[in-house]
Amino acid sequence: MDVLRAIRHLLAPPWLLRRRFSPAVLEAIEAAIGETERLHRGEIRFVVEGGLDLGDLWRGVDARERAVEVFSRLRVWDTEENTGVLIYVQWLDRRVEIVADRGAAERIAPAHWAALCRGLExxxxxxxxxxxxxEAVREVGRLLTEYFPARPDNPNELPDRPVLL
Structure with a gap:
């Protein structure tokens, strides 16, 4: 276990995350998700997490592992065409990960996701x-539009509202 990382995570006040991701910022992200989802058949979820709990820190859980766990917990995989995409931000570690369901992952190269993550960081x-x-939401939307353009019947299968953990 990285002691300095653990201290940073365990002592970070909850208001720190809410200050950076105010209701106005969350509304802007939600609007961007809603706008782009009208253009494609994918589903985008945006999650920002502050501090990890002691168990995760003890096990050395990194941002990628946590993103996969959140992807599953929020059921981002639960879309008809398997085109769910999670943008996960581990705020205190300053890491961004994108987890794409198998439908999107089959068509969109991992290098695209990695470049988006580094740009957002x-x-x-x-x-x-x-x-x-x-910008990251719009770029994910652009990629999804390229491979999964909207059809006349384009249901919104997952909530657009960003999540703060």
Missing amino acids: VAFRSGRCREGAC
């Missing part, structure tokens, strides 16, 4: 939370 480091998050 840069935006966050420069203090552009709202802009960076919305």
Whole structure:
């Protein structure tokens, strides 16, 4: 277990995350998700997590492992065409991970997801939370539109509202 990481996670106040991701920022991300989902058959979820719990820290859970767990817990995989995509932000570790369900993962190269993650991390480091998050959502939407364009019957299968953990 990384002691400095554990201290950072266990002592971080909850308001720290809410300050960066205010209701206005969350509404902007939700609007971006809603706008882009009208153009494709995919589903996008956006999750930001502050501190991890002691058990996860003890086991050395990294952002990728946690993203896969959140993907499952939020049932992002539960879409008809398996086109769910999770954008997961581990705020205190300054890491972003994208987990794509098998339908999207078969068509969109991992390099696209990795580049989006690194770009969003840069935006966050420069203090552009709202802009960076919305740009990332739009870029995920662009990729999904390329491979899974909307049809006349295009149901919204998952909530668009971002989640703060």
